[in-house]
Amino acid sequence: MFSPSVLGFAATSGTGKTSLLTKLIPILKAHNLQIGIIKHSHHDFEMDQPGKDSFRLREAGATPVMLVSRYRRAIITELSADTDISLTEQLALFPNAGLDLILVEGFRHERYPKIELVRPNLGKPLLYPEDPSIIAIASDQPLLTPPDLPCLDLNDTQAIAKFVIEIFLKRQRD
Structure with missing residues (x-):
């Protein structure tokens, strides 16, 4: 491959x-x-928006969260802050x-x-x-x-x- x-x-x-x-x-x-x-990035960042369903699902503890439309796909995975x-x-x-x-x-x-x-x-x-x-x-x-x-x-x-x-x-x- x-x-x-x-x-x-x-x-x-x-x-x-x-x-x-x-x-x-x-x-x-x-x-x-x-x-x-x-x-x-050395900084914390937020790709999701508070109030959106995907944000609420992640806040509830789901990880990873995949958001998909016919135009694009995003996978948001929480990492431990002390993880290299x-x-x-x-x-x-x-x-x-x-x-x-x-x-x-x-x-x-x-x-x-x-x-x-x-x-x-x-x-x-x-x-x-x-x-x-x-x-x-x-x-x-x-x-x-x-x-x-x-x-x-x-x-x-x-x-x-x-x-x-x-x-x-x-x-x-x-």
Whole structure:
């Protein structure tokens, strides 16, 4: 069975991961790639709305709760606040049928292929010296990187898409 490739985008908060992905996904889709995404959040979030039946059922203790319409499906599963979550576990649960690529935002401390986003003006330390799974850097300023670590222009989404398609996905398929 074919498994989609997994590529992450890692950076500290405020670097622009989501902004980049919202521009990158349409370009990748224009190349007939089917894209899924896993976004890691450090915050509690609520997808359901108080007063709705699915919210009331979950509040009553049901977990998981699946909400289905002819347009979309959502599964809400309660997790223990002290549970460590891993990318491997999330990938195992992710519906990947028909996908070519799963993009991951976050899980920056796990080892899987990822592009590090850098804005030197934020003054944050680089991740790549400690993380051999970083396959490229995307920065809004030129950086001196090792010869085997491409440095892409963070503001050139077309160039990042070209790297994903022509370098990353080609390597994954070879």
